[in-house]
Amino acid sequence: MLDFACGLGQDLRKLAYDGVNAKKLYGVDSSQGLIDAGSYLFQDRTTDLTFVTGNIWADDPLKNLPMGEKTFDIVHCSAFFHVFSFDQQIRIAKTLAGFLSENSNALIFGWTTGMMEAGEYGVGRNGEGRAYAHNVQSFQNLWEVVREQTQTTWHVEAVLQKAPEIFNRISNMEAWEVDVPERMFLHFSVRKG
Numbered sequence: 001m002l003d004f005a006c007g008l009g010q011d012l013r014k015l016a017y018d019g020v021n022a023k024k025l026y027g028v029d030s031s032q033g034l035i036d037a038g039s040y041l042f043q044d045r046t047t048d049l050t051f052v053t054g055n056i057w058a059d060d061p062l063k064n065l066p067m068g069e070k071t072f073d074i075v076h077c078s079a080f081f082h083v084f085s086f087d088q089q090i091r092i093a094k095t096l097a098g099f100l101s102e103n104s105n106a107l108i109f110g111w112t113t114g115m116m117e118a119g120e121y122g123v124g125r126n127g128e129g130r131a132y133a134h135n136v137q138s139f140q141n142l143w144e145v146v147r148e149q150t151q152t153t154w155h156v157e158a159v160l161q162k163a164p165e166i167f168n169r170i171s172n173m174e175a176w177e178v179d180v181p182e183r184m185f186l187h188f189s190v191r192k193g
């Protein structure tokens with residue numbers, strides 16, 4: 001399994017803790033600092049988990065992985081889509097799709113910030129960045145564009161849910177330009193159709 005934009009790597013560590021073979025878990029993030037912070041936080045530098053840097057916009061975002069085969073049955077991607085505009089998310093979706101193996105059950109799953117009313121919102125201290133928050137329909141639309149552009153079909157499941165309470169308590173620290181009364185997550189899974 002690949003966790004793309006794994007950040008501190010807590011999700012892979014949870015899987016390893018729960019019994020998944022750590023040698024089969026790979027984390028990629030553009031920030032070496034966050035990868036290092038994860039090792040420092042969890043005090044497990046000798047873990048069998050693999051963490052390497054990689055940038056979604058690079059020609060080969062997985063080039064630092066120490067293996068010839070660069071495809072995965074499961075690609076996890078959480079709290080990443082929502083950092084980007086709709087058009088950038090199309091590119092991300094196509095790139096993640098390219099990481100999937102030929103296994104007919106191969107899937108991409110994760111969550112992204114959701115809104116009842118999907119749209120592009122200003123983010124950052126002054127609202128200078130643009131980020132697209134999804135509802136179920138807009139996320140399906142995203143994969144419909146991927147289908148049109150790549151001649152592939154996708155089975156998309158998504159559900160918009162209230163975020164865990166902790167996220168509402170920290171929402172003031174975030175700078176979405178809309179007043180978010182209640183933080184929502186769009187949980188998704190995407191399989192080849």
Ligand SMILES: C[S@@+](CC[C@H](N)C(=O)[O-])C[C@H]1O[C@@H](n2cnc3c(N)ncnc32)[C@H](O)[C@@H]1O
Pocket residue numbers: 004005006007008028029030031034054055056057077078079080
């Ligand atoms: C909000 S964090 C989410 C981290 C983790 N998935 C989680 O759920 O805790 C977004 C992550 O995306 C990474 N990131 C940002 N731009 C990236 C890029 N162009 N390529 C790869 N990773 C990127 C950041 O370093 C950060 O770790």
